[in-house]
Amino acid sequence: MTDAVLLKQTGEGLGTFTPIKDGLTVSKLLNSTRPKSETQAVVSKDLSKTYGRTQALDKVSIHVAPGSFYGLLGPNGAGKSTLMKLMVGVLAPSGGSIEVFGHKAGKGDEVRTMVGYVPQDVALYGSLTGKQNLEFFGSMYGLRGRPLQQSIDEILEFIGLTEKAGEAVKSYSGGMKRRLNIAAALLHKPRLLLLDEPTVGVDPHSRQRMFEMLKHLQAQGATIVYSSHYMEEVEELCDTVGIIDHGQLVDQDPLPELLARYAGQEVYLEISPDGTVPPDIPAWLASCSTRLRSVRPLGSGWLAEAENRADLMADILAAARQKALIFRRLELVKPSLESVFLKLTGTSLRDQ
Numbered sequence: 444m445t446d447a448v449l450l451k452q453t454g455e456g457l458g459t460f461t462p463i464k465d466g467l468t469v470s471k472l473l474n475s476t477r478p479k480s481e482t483q484a485v486v487s488k489d490l491s492k493t494y495g496r497t498q499a500l501d502k503v504s505i506h507v508a509p510g511s512f513y514g515l516l517g518p519n520g521a522g523k524s525t526l527m528k529l530m531v532g533v534l535a536p537s538g539g540s541i542e543v544f545g546h547k548a549g550k551g552d553e554v555r556t557m558v559g560y561v562p563q564d565v566a567l568y569g570s571l572t573g574k575q576n577l578e579f580f581g582s583m584y585g586l587r588g589r590p591l592q593q594s595i596d597e598i599l600e601f602i603g604l605t606e607k608a609g610e611a612v613k614s615y616s617g618g619m620k621r622r623l624n625i626a627a628a629l630l631h632k633p634r635l636l637l638l639d640e641p642t643v644g645v646d647p648h649s650r651q652r653m654f655e656m657l658k659h660l661q662a663q664g665a666t667i668v669y670s671s672h673y674m675e676e677v678e679e680l681c682d683t684v685g686i687i688d689h690g691q692l693v694d695q696d697p698l699p700e701l702l703a704r705y706a707g708q709e710v711y712l713e714i715s716p717d718g719t720v721p722p723d724i725p726a727w728l729a730s731c732s733t734r735l736r737s738v739r740p741l742g743s744g745w746l747a748e749a750e751n752r753a754d755l756m757a758d759i760l761a762a763a764r765q766k767a768l769i770f771r772r773l774e775l776v777k778p779s780l781e782s783v784f785l786k787l788t789g790t791s792l793r794d795q
């Protein structure tokens with residue numbers, strides 16, 4: 444059991460959990476819990492952290508807007524967990540500063556109560572039931588008696604584990620344990636929820652259910668910071684993305700802006716041997732379009748990039764017609780976070 448923080452309930456954060464139509468329950472925000480000013484949910488300035496000689500974070504300046512779903516994307520060892528632990532205050536910075544809703548991170552019960560932290564490793568007692576685990580974590584957040592029982596009942600329904608609440612956690616599937624792990628961080632209804640790679644070892648069904656839960660929480664006003672090295676998850680869930688690599692924040696912005704700034708305008712093509720096949724495809728592509736910026740092999744075809752992918756496609760089609768070229772595939776490539784990551788870090792996240 445690591446990273447546990449003793450907290451007191453102050454009434455800050457999300458309000459009561461109420462049923463919604465699909466059978467889940469969701470926390471309904473009280474108006475008073477919305478930040479009145481545009482205070483950022485998290486702001487760090489030149490935040491650094493070293494472990495002995497290891498520089499885990501190097502002058503990271505992050506800003507997470509209230510109500511946003513912020514994806515922290517980076518390969519193993521990039522510094523994501525360290526950054527989250529600094530946000531919740533279980534680690535102290537080696538340099539720089541970090542604030543949560545305008546308060547120094549981890550300082551005082553009030554600010555700690557605003558935060559729910561779901562660590563990367565499931566932190567539950569296997570021999571206790573789901574409900575007993577929640578009672579334990581609730582008491583750590585200073586919840587007692589009826590308010591605690593009410594919160595547990597609501598949250599068990601919200602995560603779809605009411606039926607299993609009386610069974611020992613060691614009998615739960617990996618996905619159920621993950622959901623219960625999240626529930627433990629939600630009992631005190633935090634404004635800011637930090638999730639460190641919560642889908643590792645989770646089956647697709649549980650993963651989808653977890654995503655629905657998180658989307659509902661955001662819709663109700665929670666700010667969520669979600670670390671992952673799965674691009675697809677970040678693309679599906681997050682409206683804002685920070686890319687972290689070797690302890691540095693390479694860039695951060697709303698996802699559409701990152702895509703517009705960095706994602707390539709690309710066309711993917713595979714040429715069929717049934718027609719003419721140019722001996723040197725990159726040279727042929729360069730000859731058929733002055734707009735071409737780069738070509739690289741991908742799978743059994745080629746990825747060609749230009750300033751505008753539709754214009755490049757038109758040039759390729761016009762040149763192919765003259766050459767009796769047959770394509771097995773010719774596609775406009777949807778701008779993706781993967782190409783943003785590749786451009787910013789020079790490597791593919793999948794290769795790491």
Ligand SMILES: Nc1ncnc2c1ncn2[C@@H]1O[C@H](COP(=O)(O)OP(=O)(O)OP(=O)(O)O)[C@@H](O)[C@H]1O
Nearest residue numbers: 494497498499517518519520521522523524525526
């Ligand atoms: N307690 C520690 N003691 C020493 N080094 C550590 C400690 N925790 C993390 N590190 C090192 O700090 C760097 C960043 O680690 P961190 O766990 O923050 O990365 P991460 O992006 O969360 O990685 P992962 O996706 O594998 O969890 C790594 O080089 C790691 O080995």
